[in-house]
Amino acid sequence: MLDVAATAxxxxxxxxxxxxxxxxVSSELRGRIENAIAAIGYKRNAIAxxxxxxxxxxxxxxxxxxxxxxxxxxxxxxxxxxxxxGYAVMLCCTDEDPEQQEEQISLLLDxxxxxxxxxxAGDDHALERVLQxxxxxxxxxxxxxxxxxxxxxxxxxxxxxxxAIDYLVGLGHRRIGYISGSLDTSTGLGxxxxxxGALENAGxxxxxxxxxxxxxxxxxxxxxxMQLLVMPERPSAIFSANxxxxxxxxxxxxxxxxxxxxxxxxxxxxxxxxxxxxxPNLTTIAQPVQAIGEHASQLILDRLADxxxxxxxxxxxxxxxxxxxxCRPFAAPDGx
Amino acid sequence: MLDVAATAxxxxxxxxxxxxxxxxVSSELRGRIENAIAAIGYKRNAIAxxxxxxxxxxxxxxxxxxxxxxxxxxxxxxxxxxxxxGYAVMLCCTDEDPEQQEEQISLLLDxxxxxxxxxxAGDDHALERVLQxxxxxxxxxxxxxxxxxxxxxxxxxxxxxxxAIDYLVGLGHRRIGYISGSLDTSTGLGxxxxxxGALENAGxxxxxxxxxxxxxxxxxxxxxxMQLLVMPERPSAIFSANxxxxxxxxxxxxxxxxxxxxxxxxxxxxxxxxxxxxxPNLTTIAQPVQAIGEHASQLILDRLADxxxxxxxxxxxxxxxxxxxxCRPFAAPDGx
DNA sequence: GAAGCTAATCTAAACGTTTCGAATCTGTCA
DNA sequence: TGACAGATTCGAAACGTTTAGATTAGCTTC
Numbered sequence: 052m053l054d055v056a057a058t059a060x061x062x063x064x065x066x067x068x069x070x071x072x073x074x075x076v077s078s079e080l081r082g083r084i085e086n087a088i089a090a091i092g093y094k095r096n097a098i099a100x101x102x103x104x105x106x107x108x109x110x111x112x113x114x115x116x117x118x119x120x121x122x123x124x125x126x127x128x129x130x131x132x133x134x135x136x137g138y139a140v141m142l143c144c145t146d147e148d149p150e151q152q153e154e155q156i157s158l159l160l161d162x163x164x165x166x167x168x169x170x171x172a173g174d175d176h177a178l179e180r181v182l183q184x185x186x187x188x189x190x191x192x193x194x195x196x197x198x199x200x201x202x203x204x205x206x207x208x209x210x211x212x213x214x215a216i217d218y219l220v221g222l223g224h225r226r227i228g229y230i231s232g233s234l235d236t237s238t239g240l241g242x243x244x245x246x247x248g249a250l251e252n253a254g255x256x257x258x259x260x261x262x263x264x265x266x267x268x269x270x271x272x273x274x275x276x277m278q279l280l281v282m283p284e285r286p287s288a289i290f291s292a293n294x295x296x297x298x299x300x301x302x303x304x305x306x307x308x309x310x311x312x313x314x315x316x317x318x319x320x321x322x323x324x325x326x327x328x329x330x331p332n333l334t335t336i337a338q339p340v341q342a343i344g345e346h347a348s349q350l351i352l353d354r355l356a357d358x359x360x361x362x363x364x365x366x367x368x369x370x371x372x373x374x375x376x377x378c379r380p381f382a383a384p385d386g387x
Numbered sequence: 388m389l390d391v392a393a394t395a396x397x398x399x400x401x402x403x404x405x406x407x408x409x410x411x412v413s414s415e416l417r418g419r420i421e422n423a424i425a426a427i428g429y430k431r432n433a434i435a436x437x438x439x440x441x442x443x444x445x446x447x448x449x450x451x452x453x454x455x456x457x458x459x460x461x462x463x464x465x466x467x468x469x470x471x472x473g474y475a476v477m478l479c480c481t482d483e484d485p486e487q488q489e490e491q492i493s494l495l496l497d498x499x500x501x502x503x504x505x506x507x508a509g510d511d512h513a514l515e516r517v518l519q520x521x522x523x524x525x526x527x528x529x530x531x532x533x534x535x536x537x538x539x540x541x542x543x544x545x546x547x548x549x550x551a552i553d554y555l556v557g558l559g560h561r562r563i564g565y566i567s568g569s570l571d572t573s574t575g576l577g578x579x580x581x582x583x584g585a586l587e588n589a590g591x592x593x594x595x596x597x598x599x600x601x602x603x604x605x606x607x608x609x610x611x612x613m614q615l616l617v618m619p620e621r622p623s624a625i626f627s628a629n630x631x632x633x634x635x636x637x638x639x640x641x642x643x644x645x646x647x648x649x650x651x652x653x654x655x656x657x658x659x660x661x662x663x664x665x666x667p668n669l670t671t672i673a674q675p676v677q678a679i680g681e682h683a684s685q686l687i688l689d690r691l692a693d694x695x696x697x698x699x700x701x702x703x704x705x706x707x708x709x710x711x712x713x714c715r716p717f718a719a720p721d722g723x
Numbered sequence: 724g725a726a727g728c729t730a731a732t733c734t735a736a737a738c739g740t741t742t743c744g745a746a747t748c749t750g751t752c753a
Numbered sequence: 754t755g756a757c758a759g760a761t762t763c764g765a766a767a768c769g770t771t772t773a774g775a776t777t778a779g780c781t782t783c
Contacts, residue, residue: 052739062763067741074742077761092520097497098443099739102434102768109498117463123453130453130480139494142478144466158475161433162445184428269660301664324605328637330666388769398733403771410772413731435769438738 052093059087070095101163109139110351111159113169115147115267119295121321121338122170125192128344129168136352138165145172147233147267153177160185166351171196173235188354192347194237195365202350204343204366208238208320211336211370212245212290213252215318218334218372219288220253223381224316228279228286230296232267239267242292242320261286265296272299280307280315287315287381294321297333316378320370332375339368388429395423406431437499445475446687447495449505451483451603455631457657457674458506461528464680465504472688474501481508483569483603489513496521502687507532509571524690528683530573531701538686540679540702544574544656547672547706548581548626549588551654554670554708555624556589559717560652564615564622566632568603575603578628578656597622601632608632612639616651623651623717630657633669652714656706668711675704 052070056063061080068074069084076084087093101107110133114122130140141164143155152172159167160181166188171178175196182189182199191203219227229246232239243262250257263279265272272291279286280303291297297319304311311317311331322337346366388406392399397416404410405420412420423429437443446469450458466476477500479491488508495503496517502524507514511532518525518535527539555563565582568575579598586593599615601608608627615622616639627633633655640647647653647667658673682702 063740064742064763064765065761068762071741075761080762094497096438096499096739098434098438098499099768100741102432102438102739102770103741105768107434107498117459117466118456120454120456123459127453127480134491134494139477139479139498141475143475144463155470158470161430162443162475163432163434298661298664301661305664325634325637325665328634328641329661399770400733400735400772401731404732407771411731416732432769435738436771438740438769439771441738 052095054091055084055087055093058091059083105163106165107163108137109141109162109164111156111162111164111167112140112142113145113152113155113159113167114142115145115170115172116295117142117144119293120323121294121340122193124340125344125347128341129348132345132348133352136348147172149173149177153181156181156185160187166190166355168192168347168351170194171236173233175199188351188358190347190350190354192343196237200363202354202364204346204350204368205237206241206338206343207367207369208241209245209248211372212242212292212320213249214245214370214372215290215320215334215336216246216249217252218374219290219316219318219378220249220255222288222316222378224286224288225255225381226258226261226284226286226288228276228289229262230265230272230275230279230289230291230300231262232265232292232296234264236267239292246290265292265299267293267295269295269299269302272296273303274299276300276303277307280304280309285315288378289315289317291317291319294319294323294335297321312377312379316381318378322373326373327375331377333377334375335373336370337373338370342368388431390427391420391423391429394427395419441499442501443499444473445477445498445500447492447498447500447503448476448478449481449488449491449495449503450478451481451506451508452631453478453480455629456659457630457676458529460676461680461683464677465684468681468684469688472684483508485509485513489517492517492521496523502526502691504528504683504687506530507572509569511535524687524694526683526686526690528679532573536699538690538700540682540686540704541573542577542674542679543703543705544577545581545584547708548578548628548656549585550581550706550708551626551656551670551672552582552585553588554710555626555652555654555714556585556591558624558652558714560622560624561591561717562594562597562620562622562624564612564625565598566601566608566611566615566625566627566636567598568601568628568632570600572603575628582626601628601635603629603631605631605635605638608635609639610635612636613643616640616643616645621651624714625651625653627653627655630655630659630671633657633671648713648715652717654714658709662709663711667713669713670711671709672706673709674706678704 052063052066056066066084069076069081133140145152149172168190170193175198179198189201191201195203195205231243263275265275289300291300309315318334320336322335326333388399388402392402402420405412405417469476481488485508504526506529511534515534525537527537531539531541567579570576599611601611625636627636645651654670656672658671662669
């Protein structure tokens with residue numbers, strides 16, 4: 052910018068004025084400066100600018116797992132919206148680990164991101180403390196933490212799972228296995244509540260042995276499903292609380308020499324683009340990823356535009372049960 | 388830092404020295420300074436630091452599509468390695484669009500990333516020009532551009548596809564449809580060359596009508612596959628040049644009332660974690676995503692550590708044919 | 724005891740912007 | 754003609770670091 056000013060024969064203040072359009076500049080000087088900029092190939096240094104203005108035009112985005120299609124779908128729309136609004140996005144993954152989460156957030160804060168969009172990984176207290184100190188606009192997605200007063204966009208997990216279990220019950224299933232996500236998360240809790248609520252409504256007594264923790268991961272879910280499948284009176288249906296885990300469930304079913312839906316019905320949270328083309332066509336709960344991403348982006352942009360502290364807003368969206376062919380009406384087992 | 392210096396009764400230079408460990412400091416002062424830091428809760432401002440040092444400890448990572456599991460797998464390992472090395476990663480998507488690519492790279496350059504890892508989306512010349520001007524370490528992944536002299540890690544696409552087509556030919560298939568990615572990319576080109584090479588080796592005359600462009604996208608691939616399936620003499624097998632497109636191919640097959648592998652065999656580039664559990668179990672070419680990510684990270688770290696310009700290194704890895712059950716030996720159609 | 728070293732500490736100038744208040748210029752009005 | 758207002762332009766001080774070079778103090782060494 053010094054160079055530009057020198058070759059245009061003006062002061063840096065004037066150059067800054069035309070680069071940012073922050074002050075009126077005579078058309079003559081404007082012309083000279085624009086020529087100088089073109090000649091030199093000058094580009095404004097965003098770092099120096101950030102240091103002075105205190106804003107980086109960058110949003111930190113923290114998710115649990117970049118390998119999970121649900122998160123990547125949401126990330127794609129958030130990036131799209133925020134880029135359009137002139138923000139860059141810095142993406143970090145916590146691997147479902149609260150410690151890594153703290154590290155990653157700290158890394159983002161160091162780099163002075165203007166705002167944070169987070170899908171929290173457990174451990175509310177640490178997160179609360181960190182965000183408190185950060186003092187920048189934050190919106191939570193997918194999962195929320197009681198302690199934290201922040202904007203959020205979440206799903207009505209309980210309602211969604213309840214619908215799915217209702218459907219299974221409607222098909223005559225009574226012993227329905229449930230592979231749960233981590234109960235440190237609001238999604239893990241909410242979805243389990245949906246399962247319990249549906250059973251209760253149907254007057255089916257609750258059997259703790261049918262609920263296994265899969266921690267939202269394929270491997271843990273495989274083990275959990277195995278435990279279900281070796282039970283003397285094994286469930287006639289299994290519901291998996293997310294997309295990664297249902298793969299594990301299907302592998303367990305295969306390894307036990309069973310077939311879905313012939314021997315056992317399966318349904319899961321989160322939809323797949325290929326769900327209606329590979330067999331069994333999974334019956335799933337589709338999340339409105341587009342809406343989640345758009346709302347999250349809008350919430351943070353609103354906060355960024357207007358730093359007054361209006362009370363946190365919480366947006367609750369609904370899942371949609373996609374009925375396909377991975378669930379069959381219950382038939383008593385051969386020997387029964 | 389001024390505050391810390393004041394409360395510790397030392398100069399900022401000394402504070403800087405202990406914070407960075409760049410100069411010897413007596414244990415007495417060190418103690419006072421550390422106390423002051425703890426008391427104030429001081430954190431070094433990375434922006435100011437970057438302005439002075441000219442390094443941001445951030446790497447820009449540019450991929451075509453965050454929704455593509457291949458890219459996300461690679462991103463996951465790159466992020467892991469680079470974080471461990473003290474770098475943050477800024478992820479951008481080009482949506483396979485050279486114009487967006489230029490925009491995103493410019494955005495990263497503005498923010499003074501120390502290095503760039505790019506999976507280029509066509510248009511070599513623009514990219515070459517941009518990188519030339521950027522003058523920072525760059526490594527290309529997945530795809531390369533002839534014009535650009537940069538480190539790169541790629542697959543031997545030709546060999547991999549040739550293996551897959553050889554396999555199909557070995558099963559007796561003669562009319563093999565090919566859904567190609569964009570021919571503006573080295574991957575699109577290399578994979579097609581593999582297809583052609585295999586046919587040539589087998590002495591099968593080449594039929595242009597069997598090759599359709601799917602642009603690496605599900606929707607385009609669906610249309611491309613449809614064109615193949617309505618041919619009077621339709622192919623007995625189809626190979627898809629990536630993971631997204633094979634979904635489109637399968638949808639086309641379904642919509643035409645055909646079944647895989649009974650009526651038509653299917654194989655594709657890129658593996659799926661669920662490939663051996665949902666039917667048909669796709670025969671695919673698995674890419675060594677872990678190795679790709681590790682090599683890419685290492686190349687950029689090497690460049691960063693040693694700015695001398697040794698000639699660009701190019702690492703070529705091999706794909707692995709995962710034979711499952713989506714391909715059947717060729718049987719002459721009923722009417723034939 | 725002066726000179727010379729070493730080690731620790733400090734001073735002050737960058738880095739490339741933004742921005743506030745001062746300075747300059749042009750024209751208008753009394 | 755002189756004062757004043759409005760429109761431009763400029764000078765210089767920040768922003769929070771790093772770092773080269775100056776300074777100081779404490780030891781050796783002769």
